[in-house]
Amino acid sequence: MSARLQLGVLVSGSGTNLQAILDAVVQGRIDVELKVVVSNRPRAAAIQRARDAGVPVAVVNHKQFDSREAFESELVEVLRGHGVQWVALAGFMRVLTPRFLDAFPDHVVNIHPALLPAFPGTHGPRQALEHGVRFSGCTVHFVDGGTDTGPIIAQAVVPVLDTDTAETLAARILQQEHQTYPWVLQLLAQGRVVRSGRRVRVTGAEPLQFGHVNPPPPSR
Numbered sequence: 001m002s003a004r005l006q007l008g009v010l011v012s013g014s015g016t017n018l019q020a021i022l023d024a025v026v027q028g029r030i031d032v033e034l035k036v037v038v039s040n041r042p043r044a045a046a047i048q049r050a051r052d053a054g055v056p057v058a059v060v061n062h063k064q065f066d067s068r069e070a071f072e073s074e075l076v077e078v079l080r081g082h083g084v085q086w087v088a089l090a091g092f093m094r095v096l097t098p099r100f101l102d103a104f105p106d107h108v109v110n111i112h113p114a115l116l117p118a119f120p121g122t123h124g125p126r127q128a129l130e131h132g133v134r135f136s137g138c139t140v141h142f143v144d145g146g147t148d149t150g151p152i153i154a155q156a157v158v159p160v161l162d163t164d165t166a167e168t169l170a171a172r173i174l175q176q177e178h179q180t181y182p183w184v185l186q187l188l189a190q191g192r193v194v195r196s197g198r199r200v201r202v203t204g205a206e207p208l209q210f211g212h213v214n215p216p217p218p219s220r
């Protein structure tokens with residue numbers, strides 16, 4: 001049996017995080033097999049990124065389902081049909097219920113553009129600016145039933161500059177997202193992420209060190 005992480009990625013939008021994952025897979029930097037990309041939006045730019053990389057794509061349009069449960073059941077069926085074991089949300093703009101999460105228990109991760117638990121939801125960079133924080137960043141976390149509330153795996157930090165707009169801050173955070181998400185997927189592939197309740201430890205040869213706020217590149 002392959003030791004590689006059998007991954008499905010859910011997207012809704014531009015897909016730059018998906019691209020970072022695709023690049024890491026194609027360049028052999030992470031032990032991940034990207035089985036399928038699923039978009040809930042038929043026109044998401046992310047779809048073309050997956051196609052260009054030769055990865056199977058499915059569109060499961062939430063608008064075509066009567067209920068959230070029916071939509072999520074179809075998502076589960078598509079992912080299982082492609083042999084997916086882990087699910088990464090990458091700019092996926094629907095909240096998932098237990099109907100979905102129970103199908104992949106403790107195997108769904110998300111990336112969020114803020115240092116959780118501060119500024120969950122859809123406007124992380126803008127809220128960070130409005131609140132006047134001096135640092136923000138991104139968080140990769142396990143997904144639970146709440147909005148951006150699950151156990152935190154990794155965070156990367158960026159400064160907030162006096163000259164920042166929501167857009168410039170979001171762009172600075174996004175650069176870190178593109179480093180952090182592939183790195184976390186590699187930690188998961190290596191079985192180095194250990195959960196104990198809300199606390200998550202990274203084990204092995206290159207543990208996170210104190211003061212080491214941003215991730216190194218993934219290593220095999």
Ligand code: GRF
Pocket residue numbers: 013014015016017018090091092111112113174177
């Ligand atoms: C990212 O900032 C991600 O953290 C958030 O939505 C944005 C998606 O960007 N959930 P992309 O689609 O990966 O370019």
